[in-house]
Amino acid sequence: MLIQEMTRGDSLSLLKSMRLGRLACAKDAQPYITPFYFSFAGNYLYSFSTVGQRIDWMRENPLVCVETDEVMSSQEWVSIIIFGSYQELTDTAEWERERAIAHELLQHHPDWWEPGYVKTTIDGRDRPLDPVYFRIEITETTGHRATANGGGDQLG
Amino acid sequence: MLIQEMTRGDSLSLLKSMRLGRLACAKDAQPYITPFYFSFAGNYLYSFSTVGQRIDWMRENPLVCVETDEVMSSQEWVSIIIFGSYQELTDTAEWERERAIAHELLQHHPDWWEPGYVKTTIDGRDRPLDPVYFRIEITETTGHRATANGGGDQLG
Numbered sequence: 001m002l003i004q005e006m007t008r009g010d011s012l013s014l015l016k017s018m019r020l021g022r023l024a025c026a027k028d029a030q031p032y033i034t035p036f037y038f039s040f041a042g043n044y045l046y047s048f049s050t051v052g053q054r055i056d057w058m059r060e061n062p063l064v065c066v067e068t069d070e071v072m073s074s075q076e077w078v079s080i081i082i083f084g085s086y087q088e089l090t091d092t093a094e095w096e097r098e099r100a101i102a103h104e105l106l107q108h109h110p111d112w113w114e115p116g117y118v119k120t121t122i123d124g125r126d127r128p129l130d131p132v133y134f135r136i137e138i139t140e141t142t143g144h145r146a147t148a149n150g151g152g153d154q155l156g
Numbered sequence: 157m158l159i160q161e162m163t164r165g166d167s168l169s170l171l172k173s174m175r176l177g178r179l180a181c182a183k184d185a186q187p188y189i190t191p192f193y194f195s196f197a198g199n200y201l202y203s204f205s206t207v208g209q210r211i212d213w214m215r216e217n218p219l220v221c222v223e224t225d226e227v228m229s230s231q232e233w234v235s236i237i238i239f240g241s242y243q244e245l246t247d248t249a250e251w252e253r254e255r256a257i258a259h260e261l262l263q264h265h266p267d268w269w270e271p272g273y274v275k276t277t278i279d280g281r282d283r284p285l286d287p288v289y290f291r292i293e294i295t296e297t298t299g300h301r302a303t304a305n306g307g308g309d310q311l312g
Contacts, residue, residue, distance in 0.1 A: 022223055024180040024187035031180035031187040033223035035235055067178055067189035074265075079191055 011143030021068035167299030177224035214242035
């Protein structure tokens, strides 16, 4: 097996086809990961959530990390890691254009809205449905690809 | 779709069958995620890595978060989130027993050793092969299960 670092161009190309990732934020040195769906455009990952712990934490500390991967086996996988910062697309004139972009991107995936906007019952209590649009501004991207035979470096 | 919080017992049962997770550490408010393979036993996730950024960061700040999931679709998934702390199983008398446990658990998955111990070429330079055993001591576990029809709560 050979693990190779991907070029930034290859990482960004692959990112366009990725939808599911894991988003980490941190509060007082304690990291926190949650799965999330995103849509990559420009230099941003656009997404959507209800308020909750991760939104609370990102509002307080915007530094985040996103990981997305395709794992075929322990010997064949690609993994992209992004450092970035959280930007909330508030329902104000300032963010009107960005909210429109987010809405446009996210409406191509109507099923995504459900996890972020579904009526959720936790411990018999309904979770509040306060939609939050946000995007992650990418500051650094690194990608790695593992190949079983060490050959091939093309993106499928 | 219904998202339900799993009991701690159900989460731990499911964790036994999980192998691939994402591990987040943090340095100076910047979180960092990497994929990793683990084996759950007792109150610990055992794993193995070469030295590098994540080991450096966890040595400095042992607070970590692990996320592992099975995503069948955007409407059917389970996700387990663990808060815990990094413990390095150094090659000393103090950790001899724990290293034996880790070795026993990890040798059931010989292919896992490759990602952590493979000759890796990054930018034409070979990555150093310094094996590090570690475990994550679990301090908190939460699990959520989404079901498309809102029915069923059993673990398969």
